[in-house]
Amino acid sequence: xxxxxxxxxxxxxxxxxxxxxxxxxxxxxxxxxxxxxxxxxxxxxxxxxxxxxxxxxxxxxxxxxxxxxxxxxxxxxxxxxxxxxxxxxxxxxxxxxxxxxxxxxxxxxxxxxxxxxxxxxxxxxxxxxxxxxxxxxxxxxxxxxxxxxxxxxxxxxxxxxxxxxxxxxxxxxxxxxxxxxxxxxxxxxxxxxxxxxxxxxxxxxxxxxxxxxxxxxxxxxxxxxxxxxxxxxxxxxxxxxxxxxxxxxxxxxxxxxxxxxxxxxxxxxxxxxxxxxxxxxxx
Numbered sequence: 537x538x539x540x541x542x543x544x545x546x547x548x549x550x551x552x553x554x555x556x557x558x559x560x561x562x563x564x565x566x567x568x569x570x571x572x573x574x575x576x577x578x579x580x581x582x583x584x585x586x587x588x589x590x591x592x593x594x595x596x597x598x599x600x601x602x603x604x605x606x607x608x609x610x611x612x613x614x615x616x617x618x619x620x621x622x623x624x625x626x627x628x629x630x631x632x633x634x635x636x637x638x639x640x641x642x643x644x645x646x647x648x649x650x651x652x653x654x655x656x657x658x659x660x661x662x663x664x665x666x667x668x669x670x671x672x673x674x675x676x677x678x679x680x681x682x683x684x685x686x687x688x689x690x691x692x693x694x695x696x697x698x699x700x701x702x703x704x705x706x707x708x709x710x711x712x713x714x715x716x717x718x719x720x721x722x723x724x725x726x727x728x729x730x731x732x733x734x735x736x737x738x739x740x741x742x743x744x745x746x747x748x749x750x751x752x753x754x755x756x757x758x759x760x761x762x763x764x765x766x767x768x769x770x771x772x773x774x775x776x777x778x779x780x781x782x783x784x785x786x787x788x789x790x791x792x793x794x795x796x797x798x799x800x801x802x803x804x805x806x807x808x809x810x811x812x813x814x815x816x817x818x819x
Contacts, residue, residue, distance in 0.1 A: 539569025630662035
């Protein structure tokens with residue numbers, strides 16, 4: 537398993553996987569490598585804090601989806617949100633690293649990557665019913681590839697939940713209200729033929745989670761009633777804002793942001809760009 541490659545975009549600078557800026561939080565994570573992607577597992581939250589995947593559009597393969605979700609035997613089952621979270625309800629095991637993104641290269645490695653994406657360490661609870669906004673979220677990689685101007689068939693994508701202390705608890709797992717994504721690619725510049733460009737996004741499901749009192753459900757003996765996730769709102773967000781809300785360090789990605797690379801103030805959600813279709817994206 538090669539894992540995420542920080543030099544994949546073939547730039548003069550490497551593009552590191554985002555990690556917590558707090559040294560104690562960073563040390564607590566479990567780094568896991570898979571075929572063409574990596575996961576930083578938070579054993580306390582039992583979900584990935586961050587994922588990073590390399591996408592080679594020139595050698596992508598169209599393989600059958602399958603549905604063989606499995607625990608990663610390299611870490612204790614107690615540190616993973618496994619099948620018990622998703623049983624007998626409408627919660628979807630949403631891929632953090634999109635299934636098709638690492639499925640490239642020779643047929644054997646593509647098949648391995650396909651299977652690897654079905655590890656529970658790469659899953660997070662989301663709504664089973666996809667609406668237009670979530671479909672847009674899942675297709676952002678494709679849209680960014682269309683805009684990348686030089687090495688347009690290569691892309692690195694980072695995704696994870698936004699962990700908050702007040703996230704509601706369901707079956708022993710705190711359900712994230714938001715998810716973040718950053719796409720990075722090589723683009724032509726006035727003085728450079730291979731400059732790093734990046735763009736940040738946030739998926740918000742807060743209104744739906746606030747509609748239910750999970751503690752009341754447990755008290756009433758209804759632990760299998762899932763939170764009503766969706767519909768979703770998707771935003772294009774300055775990467776410095778993502779750093780603020782996640783506690784992660786994005787390094788060169790923030791400086792290469794096509795939206796607002798220089799802004800260094802606290803998040804202002806009213807200024808975020810809500811995406812309803814591909815025409816709302818800014819590059």
